[in-house]
Amino acid sequence: MNFDIDKMTDLLNEKLVNWGEMIIKLLPNIVIAAIVLVIGLYIAKFVRRITLKLVSKISSNVTLNNLFSSVVYFAFIGIILFTVLSILNLDKAVTSILAGAGILGLALAFAFQDIAANFMSGIFISFRKPLKVGDIVQIKDYMGKVKMINLRDTVIETFQGKTVIIPNKEVFQNPIENYTILQKRRFDLSVGVSYGDDLEKVREITFNAVKDIEDLSQEDEVSVFFMEFGDSSINLSVRMWVNTPEQAIYNKVRSQAILNIKKAYDANDIMIPFPIRTLDFGIKGGTTLAETPIQMATANPAE
Incomplete structure (x- = not known):
């Protein structure tokens, strides 16, 4: 030992x-x-x-x-x-x-490949700057104002008051509609008039009804184009530029344009036609016109 x-x-x-x-x-x-x-x-x-x-x-x-x-x-x-x-x-x-x-x-x-993809996408977004905080954008099905851009996700507040958190990979790989870059927005208002109306008169009255609306861009003129022959009307498009991308002003101008056009058409007897429907009572399996209650009552006045 x-x-x-x-x-x-x-x-x-x-x-x-x-x-x-x-x-x-x-x-x-x-x-x-x-x-x-x-x-x-x-x-x-x-x-x-x-x-x-x-x-x-x-x-x-x-x-x-x-x-x-x-x-x-x-x-x-x-x-x-x-x-x-x-x-x-x-x-x-x-x-x-x-x-x-x-x-x-x-x-x-x-x-962590998804996290890494979102992280790298956030880096590319930060350098390329397709959007920034405060911009009004539409990404996929979501439209609203950008509230925050993180390295992993982008936060958008929609105009309905919802907060949407979108992974940066989705932001980077999908088209981004940015309404703020130009500092103005255009909207196209579709209107239909009767086939019996004078189209030159319609064009002039429509233009005069909307040209002086407040908050329209002074750099861009209002345009009125006839687009197509519809089923019951001739359709035209009124194109206007709003001098700000803000949604509230955009909606205000659109609402005012509809009010002005309707008031101008009523004052000048220009008709905005309702859709026309044709009823066919002779289709196989249906009821003929002669069998309707009105026709039966006419045929049997005593009853």
Whole structure:
């Protein structure tokens, strides 16, 4: 038993001596690695500040700017750590870390591919700027005002008072109708008049009825076009530009245009015809006109 204890003691001493010798040999490398680590951390912070200033000149998205500068910062920290490990002759540890990071990154990419897609789409949206907070847009079936643009989703408040959160992948991959870029909006109002009306007179009266509506754009004229021969009317289109993209003003102008046109048509005996329907009582399986209650009552007045 004493022999075993002595043997273990000698082995432990030998290991400690070997480790001490290794530490003494690595002492210059340890000093250099410590210096590189400290200086590298200061440089990383400096690079982060510079990156944030440069990105802020390109993008006004504070969240994106902070994220990008943080990514650069941590990438620089990673380079410093790998450099320190190499100085300490821990190349195998570096290789193991890189292999583990690659496997972990691949696993995370599969697990969070939708999140990653939304995240990358948010970055592209922030740089391309197809829309911004306050814009009136339509994305897929949702129309409203943009309230927030995050890295993962875009928040829209519809004109019905609903808040819609749309993943940025859907925003990026679908057409975006932006009504705010031009700072004005056009709407086409369809009207039908009788075949018996004078079309030149209709055009003039329609134009005069809507040309002086408040909030119409002064840069664009009102246009009146006859579009088609309908089933019971000749259809025309009144095209007007509103001087703001705001939905409330848009609806107000459209409502006023309908009121003015109806009032002008009534004053000038222009008829907006109702749809005409023809009833056929002779269809097989139906009731003939002679068998209707009116005809039967006429045929038998005594009853």
